[in-house]
Amino acid sequence: MAAFEGAVGLGYHHLETDVQATSDGVLAVFHDDELAPTSDGTGRISEMTWTEVSRARVDGEPIPRLEELLDAFDDVRISIDPKTDDAVEPLIEALRRPGVLERVCIGSFSDERLERVDQAFGDAVCLSFSPQEIARLRMLSIAGLPARKRRPARARSAGRTPPNRPFRGRIASIPLRRGPIPLATRRLVDYAHRAGLAVHVWTVDDPVEMGRLLDIDVDGIMTDEPRVLLDVMAKRGAWPADDGAGA
Template identity: 45%
Template sequence: MKQVPYLDAPGPLGFAHRGGAAAGDENTTAAFARAAGLGYRYIETDTHATADGVAVVFHDDTLERLLGRPGRMIDLRWSDLATERIGGAAAVPRLDEVLAAHPDIRFNIDAKTEHAVAPTVEVVQRLNAHDRVLLASFSSARLRRLRTLAGPTVATSMGMREVAGLFAAYQVGRRYTPAETVVAVQIPPRYGRIALATAKFVDYAHRCGLQVHLWTIDDPDQIGLFLDLGVDGIMTDHIEVLRDVYIKRGIWP
């Protein structure tokens, strides 16, 4: 598999999904601090950008679920967003603040919109965080733009079209060559009726030089099952559950 600084920690990796969303908050400074306090060294998160181009850590396109108000992130300037609260307490954090606050944490960053691409990459470059971020997106087109702007030193995962291409190559026994900076395929266990997390597919991805990371797995028995299949990382909302499974297996860092 590809040897890059982002993946040089002992595996299998444990990712706190949105900082550990099961606790009731997500993508907040408190959530990230909680995950780091439990020993997590990998955190999955999301970025949007404000109307004036500030990269912020936030998942949804709209504000209703997390901020309790109508509107979209792209319609707010940072000066307006800075006064908002999630659950009456934690403000929506800026990406640069989060990366600066956790210099020892590696972040898996999903750019949720086209508008977020350039601001996200600008923060990575300004903070010289190339070795400790992996850029992700469901959109393969958005990932191509992320790769172009970020350059060859920033690790990336695969978009949906790329995952489909990888799986199609696996089915016919053809070798798949990923883009230069792709180091991992990040997938759910199933996509519709198709089982993706199988021992044979994991082995195939490894032979293509890729790690396999699964999202989002919260049940301890399933976590153990997928570890036995040889996956390289698991993302979870229930960060205590995954940590306990890893501890019992002697693989918690």
């Protein structure tokens, strides 16, 4: 929790986290399937109860539950990645809590997980792009085809992507590159903006690369070095951050 508190204390108001489900359905804020070596515990989280997982410490601190994170930062937007299929149903239940849905965005490498969240909430929930959508966005930007604006929320029903609209997600959350292929390019960002989409890039810790991304007008940068990003933005007169800055 200290890392999140530190980022919010610096002035960030968009966080990103991963969640794992315990055997009794509690969502732990944790990236890896296994407690070791990131924490002082051992075992696979999905095979442990929350009571067992809660005994582990990361740099002396307990692993927080997603519910704790949402309650602690009720005025901050949070991007959440369910790392396993078992985490999706508890996440859907967490999103049903009052005041949660409008301040989160759900992302995943798994199209199936995103589809399950989409089936539950339709366009009421913010979704990041699946890998398939990222590939489609890149191809469309290269082809130079006219960008169709994303329909507003009221135009969608749960689980149904409208016909003739290529994207389900609202945010293209992309790495700098996929293998040797650069993704975070001016052409892709411009195309996404014409389509009414935001572009977030992960995970960027180099200040030179941060500056390049700001130059091509990305909407968000995910970083493990929030002080570095703060310094880059402050030198440009862009701090306090807008909604895109993230840690």
